[in-house]
Amino acid sequence: MLELYHNAMSVCAQKVRLALAEKGLEWTSHHMNLRNKEQFSEAYLALNPNGVVPTLVHDGEPIIESTIINEFIDDAFAGAPLRPEDPVRRAHMRYWTRQLDDTIHAATSVVTLSIAIRHQFLELHDEKAIEELLAAVPNAKRRASKRFGIEKGMDHPELQSSLLRLEKMLDNMEDALRTARWLAGPDFSLADIGLVPYVLRLDHLGLGNLTIERRPNVCRWLDAMRSRKSYEEAILGRWDDQAYVANLKEKGAQAREAILLRMLSR
The missing domain is CATH 3.40.30.10 (Glutaredoxin)
Incomplete structure (x- = not known):
């Protein structure tokens, strides 16, 4: 079960x-x-x-x-394998999924919280409730970053570096997809499964034309991901929270100029 x-x-x-x-x-x-x-x-x-x-x-x-x-x-579980049989390609797959855990997830959290989610906390909670929420976060580093995001928003000290990290992610994807259909080679794998939610988050924040659409190979890959039955079952349907996405897009649009400035100020 x-x-x-x-x-x-x-x-x-x-x-x-x-x-x-x-x-x-x-x-x-x-x-x-x-x-x-x-x-x-x-x-x-x-x-x-x-x-x-x-x-x-x-x-x-x-x-x-x-x-x-x-x-x-x-x-x-049986079924289509989600990791390449070839050891080298499997290592490439793990290189992608390792990046998620090392840097990409943290960068996405900073960007999402600073641009959009902080407003939900500020609108729905008083100061005491926010402090109680932060106190409940067991990881001290994650707790500090969440506090910065809620309190400082676009002035979060890690926002620019986080945006640039996601730009680097897309650059690396674009390079890999120049010569292969999928991120770890010719076969679909956990690398593709792992990366697509992070690319979607940029699109949900209304940053697709600043990031994804400038990279034709990433666009082609994203279209291929969206055509899979698993995407319909796992991302769309009952799990597609349109109100949440609309809020992300609205806050992303409001912060667009500030975001662009930080992305260009390398």
Whole structure:
């Protein structure tokens, strides 16, 4: 039995839903309301002490960290392989997924929070509630970055470097896709599953024409991703929160000039 604790618009949850869909697996959904701090409840922290989504529970055994979860899914279940057989191409795949954990996810969090999500906190919570939310974050570095994003917004000290890191991600993708259909070579893999939520987040923030559309190979790859059945099942349908996306686009449009200035000030 598979159970997934997740959130519709979480980039990490999106990539796990994609892997589950590629394998054609059935799973029980436990959708977490992150605004209501459900990820910090005692019951959830017993499954995932980091207080983040997603968590996959397989026959009662919790598995955490989305990159690890996706490799587990490929190890544990039959179906089309999600990792290249060739050891060199598999290493290339892991190079991409390692970048997500090392830098890309953190950069995306800074960009999303500073541009858009901070406004939701400021509109929905008073100062005491915000402090309680921050205090519940178990990781000190993540807690400090979230505080900066809420309090400083576009003046977050890591915003420019985060935007430039995502630009570098797209540059690297563009280079890799010049000679291959997929990121790790001729075969679809966990690299493609892992990267697509982060590219989508830039599009949802209304930054597609500043970032994605300037890179034809990334555009071609994104179209190929969107044509897969797994994309419909894992990203669209009941997991496509249009109100959330509309808010991201609205706040991204309001901050567009400031974003462009930071992207050009290298």
